[in-house]
Amino acid sequence: EVQLVESGGGLVQPGRSMKLSCAASGFTFNNYDMAWVCQAPKKGLEWVATISYDGSSTYYRDSVKGRFTISRDNAKSTLYLQMDSLRSEDTATYYCARHVPNFGVMDAWGQGASVTVSS
Amino acid sequence: DIRMTQSPASLSASLGETVNIECLASEDIYSDLAWYQQKPGKSPQLLIYNANSLQNGVPSRFSGSGSGTQYSLKINSLQSEDVATYFCQQYNNYPPTFGGGTKLELK
Numbered sequence: 001e002v003q004l005v006e007s008g009g010g011l012v013q014p015g016r017s018m019k020l021s022c023a024a025s026g027f028t029f030n031n032y033d034m035a036w037v038c039q040a041p042k043k044g045l046e047w048v049a050t051i052s053y054d055g056s057s058t059y060y061r062d063s064v065k066g067r068f069t070i071s072r073d074n075a076k077s078t079l080y081l082q083m084d085s086l087r088s089e090d091t092a093t094y095y096c097a098r099h100v101p102n103f104g105v106m107d108a109w110g111q112g113a114s115v116t117v118s119s
Numbered sequence: 120d121i122r123m124t125q126s127p128a129s130l131s132a133s134l135g136e137t138v139n140i141e142c143l144a145s146e147d148i149y150s151d152l153a154w155y156q157q158k159p160g161k162s163p164q165l166l167i168y169n170a171n172s173l174q175n176g177v178p179s180r181f182s183g184s185g186s187g188t189q190y191s192l193k194i195n196s197l198q199s200e201d202v203a204t205y206f207c208q209q210y211n212n213y214p215p216t217f218g219g220g221t222k223l224e225l226k
Binding site for chain 2: 107
């Protein structure tokens with residue numbers, strides 16, 4: 001069974017940093033591109049970032065470029081999102097998601113990690 | 120960025136009814152369109168990809184259609200477990216973008 005389990009969320013002050021992790025199991029992690037997608041409270045879904053299966057390529061939405069870093073450790077089957085210079089508008093649930101090979105579709109999602117940026 | 124506009128924003132329907140949800144892209148996305156279902160308090164689940172391909176394990180009462188800039192999700196014979204918010208997503212161009220969602224409730 002494919003499982004994606006996020007961790008590392010919580011309350012953080014504006015301007016500070018937070019790192020999310022996503023532990024993957026039930027599939028060959030290093031065969032898949034992976035993504036982070038966020039959802040602000042009572043709002044819709046927003047793609048945040050994608051990393052290629054081998055970590056060689058990364059893509060970010062404009063609002064997080066230069067502040068967020070997506071990375072992965074294929075030996076540990078774990079995806080990361082380092083979030084720096086956090087802003088109140090980054091408050092959201094962050095989902096880890098698996099890309100279908102060669103498509104921008106996401107066919108498996110974690111349960112989400114809640115991040116609240118507030119003083 | 121490609122803008123995805125969903126309609127209606129909310130919808131109330133009866134058990135057994137047929138429901139249609141529309142998604143309009145701001146430019147041609149060549150059927151690179153997915154539909155997701157998000158039940159209350161849960162993460163999104165993939166229903167449809169390539170505009171009309173049913174994801175494994177998704178009931179056949181769900182179907183997708185469309186081309187160019189106009190797409191739709193159809194739910195036949197609405198069941199109680201279909202109460203959810205539905206999102207469309209284009210993946211033709213980076214960044215991938217989602218519609219604002221359609222909240223489906225039972226009448």
